[in-house]
Amino acid sequence: MESFVYKWQDRLMPIANKIGNQKFLVALRDSFIGTMPVIMTGSFALMINAFLSDLPSQFGWESFTSTFQWLVDLNWIIFKGSIPIVALLFLFTFGVNIAKIYKTDTTSAGLVAIASYVITIGNSISKTFMLEDTISSSLGKMLESVDGLTVNGNELGVTISGAIPIEQIGAKGYFTAIIIGVLAVMIFCKAMSQNWTIKLPDSVPPAIMKPFLSIIPTAIAMYVVGIITFLFQSLTGELMINWVYKVLQSPLLNMSQSFWAILLLVFLNKFFWFFGLHGGNVLAPVMASLFGVTMLANLEAYQAGAAIPYMWTDNSFGAFVWFDAIGLVIATFWQSKNQHYKEVAKLGILPMTFNIGEPVMYGIPIVLNPLIMIPYILTPLVMVTVAYFATYFGLVAPVTQNVTWVMPPVLYGFFATAFDWRAIVLSLVNIGISTLIYLPFVKMADKQQEV
Structure with a gap:
C-alpha cells in the first residue's frame, strides 16, 4: 500500500506543480482572491440585513426590523459598492496580476482592463412595466412621442440611453471580463515591452513619466478591443x-x-491533499470561475428578492463538506487509545473549530497515511452527496450568503443559507457521518500501536 501511495505521489507532484505554477492560472486565482476584502464587506452587510429583516419576518417580528431600518438602509448602500460591481473589481485585480507577470505598469494595466471591458458592454437599459388597464390610443401616441418610451397594449417599455446596465458589471459579466481582461492587458503589456511609448527626457519625474509611457499601449489595447x-x-x-x-x-x-461534476471536484480536492498537494490551490481557478460565480449570482438574486438561480456554490462546500476531517478528531476523543492521535486531536480541535485543518493533516498525519486514505476520501464524498440531495429536494435552502471560511461548522451552514435552521440539522448529520466513517479506522490505528 505504501509503495502504491509513493508511486502516485511521484506521478502527481509534477502535474499539480505545473498546474499550480501556470502563470495565467495563478493570475486568475490571485485576482479572485484580490476582490475578497470588498466582496466580504458587501456579503457581511447583506448577511446583517438578513438577520435584521428576513429572520425576524419568519417570526412576525416586524417591529424589530422597523427599529433597525436605518441600519438596513445603510447596509444596502454599502452593498451597492461591492457585489453588484464585482466584474469591475475583478478586472482591476486581473489587470494588475497579469502586468506583474510581464513586470510592467500594474496600475495602468488594471485601468486598461476596466476600460476595455466597458467598451464591450451595453450603453442602455430597457424595462417593461405592466399598466393596470389598456391605455387609450391618444395617450399611447403621446407616450410614444417621448424618446425612450414604447407602448404595446398595456405594456409600457422604457429605454434609458447612455447608462451602464448594472447586471453586466456583476456576476453575469465574469467570463467576458476574463476574456477581455486577458486580451486587452496582454496587448498593453506587449506594447510596453516593445517600447511603443512616448519618449520623455530623463528630467521628468517618475510619477509623471509612468502614465505618459502607458498612453500609446493603452490606446492600442482599447482600439483593438x-x-x-x-x-x-x-x-x-x-x-x-x-x-x-x-x-x-x-x-x-x-x-x-x-x-x-461536484463529486469529481470533491474527490480531486481530497486526492491532491492526501499526497501533500494543496487541493484548494490546484483547483482554485476552476472553483472560483465556476462556483465563485454561482455564489455571486445567488447573492445578487437574494438581494433582489428573485428566484435563486443556482443550487450549489463555492460556499456550499464550506457550509457542508470541507469540515469533513472533524470526524477523525471526534472519533479519536471518543474511542481511540492511540496516544499520538489523542495528543494531535487535543492540539488540533481548536483550529479545526475554525476550519483550519493543517495541524491534524500533518500531525496525525493524514497526508501520505495509507490507513487514513480511504476515510479521508470517502467521508467528503458521502457528505457532499447528502448535502447535494438535501438541497436538491428542498430539505434545506440553497446557499445565498458569502460567509468567511473561518466560520465554525454548523454556524457556517446556518449563516450561509440565510438562517435556515434546517442547515444546522444537515451540518450535524454530516458531522455524525464523518465520525462514523472514521471510527473503525481510528480503532485500526489502536491495533497498529499495540503491535
Whole structure:
C-alpha cells in the first residue's frame, strides 16, 4: 500500500506543480482572491440585513426590523459598492496580476482592463412595466412621442440611453471580463515591452513619466478591443457579453451544478491533499470561475428578492463538506487509545473549530497515511452527496450568503443559507457521518500501536 501511495505521489507532484505554477492560472486565482476584502464587506452587510429583516419576518417580528431600518438602509448602500460591481473589481485585480507577470505598469494595466471591458458592454437599459388597464390610443401616441418610451397594449417599455446596465458589471459579466481582461492587458503589456511609448527626457519625474509611457499601449489595447466589439456586433447583431453569457458562461455554470461534476471536484480536492498537494490551490481557478460565480449570482438574486438561480456554490462546500476531517478528531476523543492521535486531536480541535485543518493533516498525519486514505476520501464524498440531495429536494435552502471560511461548522451552514435552521440539522448529520466513517479506522490505528 505504501509503495502504491509513493508511486502516485511521484506521478502527481509534477502535474499539480505545473498546474499550480501556470502563470495565467495563478493570475486568475490571485485576482479572485484580490476582490475578497470588498466582496466580504458587501456579503457581511447583506448577511446583517438578513438577520435584521428576513429572520425576524419568519417570526412576525416586524417591529424589530422597523427599529433597525436605518441600519438596513445603510447596509444596502454599502452593498451597492461591492457585489453588484464585482466584474469591475475583478478586472482591476486581473489587470494588475497579469502586468506583474510581464513586470510592467500594474496600475495602468488594471485601468486598461476596466476600460476595455466597458467598451464591450451595453450603453442602455430597457424595462417593461405592466399598466393596470389598456391605455387609450391618444395617450399611447403621446407616450410614444417621448424618446425612450414604447407602448404595446398595456405594456409600457422604457429605454434609458447612455447608462451602464448594472447586471453586466456583476456576476453575469465574469467570463467576458476574463476574456477581455486577458486580451486587452496582454496587448498593453506587449506594447510596453516593445517600447511603443512616448519618449520623455530623463528630467521628468517618475510619477509623471509612468502614465505618459502607458498612453500609446493603452490606446492600442482599447482600439483593438473596440474594433473587435464593433465587428462582432455588426456581424452578429448582439453584444459580445450577451453572446459569451449565452454560449459559454451559462452552459458551463449549469454543468457545474451536476452532482457528478461536484463529486469529481470533491474527490480531486481530497486526492491532491492526501499526497501533500494543496487541493484548494490546484483547483482554485476552476472553483472560483465556476462556483465563485454561482455564489455571486445567488447573492445578487437574494438581494433582489428573485428566484435563486443556482443550487450549489463555492460556499456550499464550506457550509457542508470541507469540515469533513472533524470526524477523525471526534472519533479519536471518543474511542481511540492511540496516544499520538489523542495528543494531535487535543492540539488540533481548536483550529479545526475554525476550519483550519493543517495541524491534524500533518500531525496525525493524514497526508501520505495509507490507513487514513480511504476515510479521508470517502467521508467528503458521502457528505457532499447528502448535502447535494438535501438541497436538491428542498430539505434545506440553497446557499445565498458569502460567509468567511473561518466560520465554525454548523454556524457556517446556518449563516450561509440565510438562517435556515434546517442547515444546522444537515451540518450535524454530516458531522455524525464523518465520525462514523472514521471510527473503525481510528480503532485500526489502536491495533497498529499495540503491535
